[in-house]
Amino acid sequence: MLLASTLRSTTFKLALAAIVTFGVIASAIFAYVYLFTASFVRSRSDQAIMAEYSGLLGAYERSGRRELIELIRNRLAGGSPAEHVYLLVDHASDVLAGNLDKWPSAATAAQGWTEFRAPGAPDAASQPRFRAMSATLPGGDRLLVGTDISDLDSFAAKIKAAVIAIIFLMFVVAVVASILVTQRTVGRIEEINATSRAIMQSGLDKRIPLRGSHDEWDRVAENLNLMLDRIETLMGDVKQVSDNVAHDLRTPLTRMRGRLEKAYHGGRIGENDQALIGDTIADLDAVLGMFSSITRIAHIETQVRKGAFRTVNLVEIASEVVELYDAAAERDGTDLSITGDHEVRVTGDRDLLFDAIANLVDNAIKHGRAGGKIVVACENVDGGAVIAVTDDGPGIPTCERDHVFKRFYRLEQSRYTPGNGLGLSLVAAVAHLHGARIELLDHSPGLQFKLWFSTPAS
Amino acid sequence: MTAGHRRILVVEDDPETAGQLAEQLTSSGYEVDLAASGNEALRRGASCDHAVITIDRMLPDIDGITVMRQLRDGGVAAPFLIISALGEVDDRVRGLRAGGDDYLVKPFSFVELLARLEALGRRSETIAKDTILRVGDLAIDLIARTANRRGKDIPLLPREFQLLEYLVRNEGRVVSRAMLLQHVWDLHFDPSTNIIDVYVGRVRRKVDDQQAYPLIHTVRGMGYCLRAPR
Structure with missing residues (x-):
């Protein structure tokens, strides 16, 4: 075989x-x-x-x-x-x-x-x-x-014999060597094929075995395994998202249905009907909003928008966000301020960066402490730029930190505050699009989100 | 918009949506021409002078943007409102760059459409040259960037003044949150939170607190309207 x-x-x-x-x-x-x-x-x-x-x-x-x-x-x-x-x-x-x-x-x-x-001899040869x-x-x-x-x-005959022997030996050695090398190659490819077949038949949990030789085949296997990990994560995310979408859509849809059913069976009272229709429209808007957030994140993840990247000043964008949220912070008695360098240039999309920073500030206001302090800081660092949004609220438990960027993920403590659990997914998508790294830090008390931009504008 | 010039061309290929729009626009006092395809839009757009043309980006025959360009090249001066199901910002902005005057993303509320049509229709009228705008006892100075009521100055941040100016310029008309975000902040997306409400709330406190009557009104489910009592 x-x-x-x-x-x-x-x-x-x-x-x-x-x-x-x-x-x-x-x-x-x-x-x-x-x-x-x-x-x-x-x-x-x-x-x-x-x-x-x-x-x-x-x-x-x-x-x-x-x-x-x-x-x-x-x-x-x-x-x-x-x-x-x-x-x-x-x-x-x-x-x-x-x-x-x-x-x-x-x-x-x-x-x-x-x-x-020699002439005359009987045995001439x-x-x-x-x-x-x-x-x-x-x-x-x-x-x-x-x-x-x-x-x-x-002498000539000996040279001839030696030459023929060498050529023959070379040929044999080369053929044997190439069979062995090919067998090894085919064997590794067969392993990959076998794993692929197993994955197609049973599921994504199989991985290609490594030989520990750190050669190119191990590297191929490693990369394929990493790709499989990523696919598995994505599949998990998709399932999680569809579960959550189903859940989060079912809630307002059930409310709307109940309301309409009640109105259908009840009498026509102008005032009640108007309130009911108004509420239903508001719920519908929430559902539509959720859809547009999902498609927006999906669109960002396609990387199409990288084509429109320009050099932007992070401080300018952050200042506009702070200005926009100033009123909301003031309402909660929260002190919202901006510090750091005056000019921090990155290559990116102004609207998306605005959106991401706005989401971080919005989260800090919503989930931070009323009457607390929120600081947005932009700084040039060695080989890049960083923006940090820091609050002094209750923070996020360490075990939950990996999950907060998932779509629709909501902490138990904030299940009843307004929002659809898509904000940080959007931040993650925007960060990924910009090649930025997100860091979630304890700021005891409070939480610090950091976005590290590793590609400084030239 | 003058009374004699309330004719609108609606380019929309879905018959039900087109019917709903025609019905509601008619009941709001507009005359409505309908076009169900790009070719029909080109024919109707060129044949009659419209106050505003609303155009769907996705048409069965010719792309909405192309229709718009061709009409513009043919000398049609009416403002265009692009209606798009392609919700992403770059698509919207591409629409505006191509010569559209405003955009709206499907699905939209009729009130939002109406507000934008009113604003666009007004824009095509002559623009007032006054540097001081007045509504009731409110006066805003567009040069000095200051506002006062009954001579008493209202301290406003620059962005707050911009917001008030936009409301004043659209006096008596409903302005949606998306319109505020777009025209005051130059942001082409809808934040999922009520941040605009909070911001308008603060401007309203500065403008209306301890005054004879309120100027900034919340229109439930729609947005805001600045008007003086009659």
């Missing part, structure tokens, strides 16, 4: 293609080396033969046949390497001097190179091979000077 999928896999096919390409190139290089070496060795031996031949020919031309015979005999008596062969015959092919028994039949040309085996220069001398005699090239042949 694994082997079959290994052989089918693209990785293996690519590896094969690489092996073939590499093999052809390597073979060409080896063939060149072999041919070059062989021809180099042969040309050296040819040069030696040629030098010897020229020497003998010179002696013949200077001093005649007798001198040449003398010279050859001297050479054979010990003046020349053992593998050299010499032969001088007369026009009737009778041997005059030399260490060959008879003129080789292959050497027929007037002058030129010839290769032959095992006889030494010679390469020789032969020529017919002016007097009709024929001279042959050569050397035993059996060693050269076996």
Whole structure:
């Protein structure tokens, strides 16, 4: 199964293609080396033969046949390497001097190179091979000077065998290695596939196993697992949201239905009807408001609005928010103020930032202490900007802090204050859009929301 | 808006909504032309001089914005009120940039529509050149940015003055919270809280407390109206 999928896999096919390409190139290089070496060795031996031949020919031309015979005999008596062969015959092919028994039949040309085996032996193939220069001398005699090239042949044959062995070995090693590598790759991919199938069949709780090798496959698996975590969280959120939407919509809808039913069965009294219709419209508006908040958050989360980002002064926006909420704070006897730097530039969307800061201030006023103190502070910090909204109210229990940014989440203590539980979800969405980090801190007593903008305006 | 110029072109493709609008606008004293498509809107818009044209962004044939541009290019001077189901701010602002004069997001209350139509219709009339506006015993000085009642100064913050000025300019007409947010604060969204009410409440205390009669009135479920007793 694994082997079959290994052989089918693209990785293996690519590896094969690489092996073939590499093999052809390597073979060409080896063939060149072999041919070059062989021809180099042969040309050296040819040069030696040629030098010897020229020497003998010179002696013949200077001093005649007798001198040449003398010279050859001297050479054979010990003046020349053992593998050299010499032969001088007369026009009737009778041997005059030399260490060959008879003129080789292959050497027929007037002058030129010839290769032959030692003549006259019964088992020709095992006889030494010679390469020789032969020529017919002016007097009709024929001279042959050569050397035993059996060693050269076996040297070339050994190189050839070694080259072929290396190429074969390389090919085998490469094929085995690519099968192993591909098998490993296919194995990891199979793991991911198996997990994917398990997720499709049973649910999002499965994760791809890590091997702890911290290699690229572990990183892929880690990232896929993180993605699965995120999807699981989102799915959970969606479920939570739909549950909450159902709950929060059912309440006003039930109220409206009850009211209308009562009016339907009761008599028509102008004044009652008007109050009833007014209340129903108010409830409907609340429902519609909830819908537009949800679609607004969803729209922000699509990141479309990043296209309209400009450099804005956070202090200016925060001041406008503080000014808008000044009246509400005054009504509650709360001291709402702004501090910090005069200019804090960030890249963003003015309306959305206004909305987010307004929600934080609104929360601080609603859930803070009546007659308390709320401070909005904007500051430039190293490599970014921060805006903090601090109140001195009852705060949020630590265990609830992760939940407050969820849609429709409301603390038990504030279930009956006005609001739809979407404010902080919107803050979170706006922060995320701006690449800002939200921090929720204890300010004993009270609560501090901080938005860290890490990308300062250039 | 002059009595002879209360003709409105409503471009709306949903027949029921169009019918409701026509009925309510007629009972509010407007003459109503209906157009159910972009092409019909182009024909009717060019053929008659309207006080205001309300136009839906999503029309079956031509996009509302395109219709508006073509009418403008054809010399139609009437203000446009864009009605959109695309609730997001950038869509709204895109509508205004394209030459719309005001926008309204579906679903809207008829009162809100009426308030905006009145405001738009008034804008197309000649703009008063007075630098001091008076309503009853209230006088606001647009140059000095001050307000007083019966000669007694009312201390107002700049934004409070802007709010009062907007109410005064729309004297006798209902102004919705969304209109205040849009025109006084330049904010193109609806905060979910009653913050505008609280803000108007404070302005009202400054303007109306210990006076002979109140000027700023809450219109239940709709908004505010500044008017002097008759």
